[in-house]
Amino acid sequence: MSIKKASLIIILILLIDQISKYYIKTNFMLGEEIRVFDWFRILFVENEGMAWGAKIPGEYGKLFLTLFRIVAIGGIGYWLWDSVRKNAPKILILCISLVFAGALGNIIDSVFYGIIFNDSYGQVATLFPEEGGxxxxxxxxxxxxLYFPLYGGTLPEWIPFFGGTYFTFFDPVFNIADSAISVGVILLLLFNKTAFPKK
Known part of the structure; x- marks a missing residue:
């Protein structure tokens, strides 16, 4: 796969990701949801940290996380360029492109959204507000x-530690960028022998 095709994949994912985030940010208040199906809802949440909302504690935790993501995306970008240069299998280049696009999509939020949007607490956010971000x-x-609560119910009492508690599967709320990263990693695991052929 050429670098041109890989770039097109990345640009397409970034466009879908950023358009969907812009639409949600400028049309939903934080916590607002639309129930599409019982098992699929559009639910607006904001993630201050890593996957599943985990945060690095401390005053500079968020800054450290964002800078780490930027360094990581540089490494992934080099891996993509090197794989294309070495004529690596198409599945490997596709997977790296998906991960790169997803990581870049979330970095855009982390770097710029704080200054280009106002908050969404009890209001719909505005792009480039006069009072600042x-x-x-x-x-x-x-x-x-994107929220997919595929199952929700009370677990049977006989289950150790968690019996009798309410359980939701699948609980995390995510976005298009997260989906691209997940698909890239899953494909890499499923087709690792094709992606990394033994010489």
Whole structure:
């Protein structure tokens, strides 16, 4: 696969990701949801940290996380360029492209959203508000909206530790960028022998 085709994949994913985030941010208040099906909802949440909302504690935790993501995306970008240069299998280049696009999509939120949007608490956010954004450069929150609560119910009492508690599967709320990363990693695991052929 050529670098041109890989770039087209990345640009397409970035466009879908950023358009969907812009739409949610400028049409939903934080916590607002639309129930599409019982098992699929559009739910607007913001993620200040890593996967599943985990955060690095401390005053500079968010800044450290954003800078780490930027360094990581540089490494992934080099891996993509090197794989194309070495004529690596198409599945490997596709997977790296998906991961790169997803990581870049979330970095855009982390770096810029704090200065280009105002907050979404009890209001719909505005792009480039006159009073300024809700944060500073490198301190933006990642917009998530895809929620698939496939099952929700009380677990049987006989299950150790968790019996009798309410359980939801699948609980995390995510976005298109997260989906691209997940698909890239899953494909890499499923087709690892094709992606990394033994010489």
């Amino acid at each position: 809700y944060g500073t450069l490198f301190h933006g929150k990642v917009v998530d909206m």
